[in-house]
Amino acid sequence: MENFLEAAYAEAAAGYAEGGIPIGSVLVHRGKIIGRGHNRRVQKGSAILHGEMDALENAGRLPAAVYRECELYTTLSPCPMCSGTILLYGIPKVIIGENKTFMGEEELLRSKGVQVNVMDDAACYNLMQQFIKDKPELWNEDIGV
């Protein structure tokens, strides 16, 4: 089986190669990736296409029953927007590459019954640190700072 966090990281790396913010995500349903995405702020001038949102958008319109059998992999702890989207669709499990760079709404997710696993992945962390060192203003824009 494909390593899903590696697939999310590959999305992040692809975004970085495009000059974008290196955060990637994949939506997995019953052991299969049904949506892949990465942050598109730079590439599409988007205010809402974080990696997780892009993966969900690329998965297309799905019935609620599908989301409830999904796992969402993301290279970075999900912000309030992406966490709210996880709650809207009732995605029961989120696997996070790292949360040292940014601590998202993990507690909110857990309080609503979402299983949250943090992998403390060095590759995810190092890519974000390299990006933030290069472009701190772009990172701040992405998280509303």
Add this chain to the structure above:
Amino acid sequence: MENFLEAAYAEAAAGYAEGGIPIGSVLVHRGKIIGRGHNRRVQKGSAILHGEMDALENAGRLPAAVYRECELYTTLSPCPMCSGTILLYGIPKVIIGENKTFMGEEELLRSKGVQVNVMDDAACYNLMQQFIKDKPELWNEDIGV
């Protein structure tokens, strides 16, 4: 000055005329609309373009300082995704057409210091009721039910 809730309603009505889900939104900065949008689930096959998200996306990339001077008008109480986005960007005030059809995360928003005004607007309510009567499955898909 333009009536901003009427502008959000006009977006909702435009979406309905397109065969879509009739929820509209406008983002207002210092008394001027800088983003207009409506739900695009049907029109774009989108899982994330709720009315509020579409208005924010159409406003384009903005620095955090601008969002902090904005008001977001929406015809319907904002779901967890849209509420999370309001929190991500620190939008301080949300004006809601109605919350009888759907009660969103108003308490979460208030708990984080967002001013939330509910207008109990009959036109917003009646449009949603008409839509849900026609297409209940589409409405359920939009709110993850």
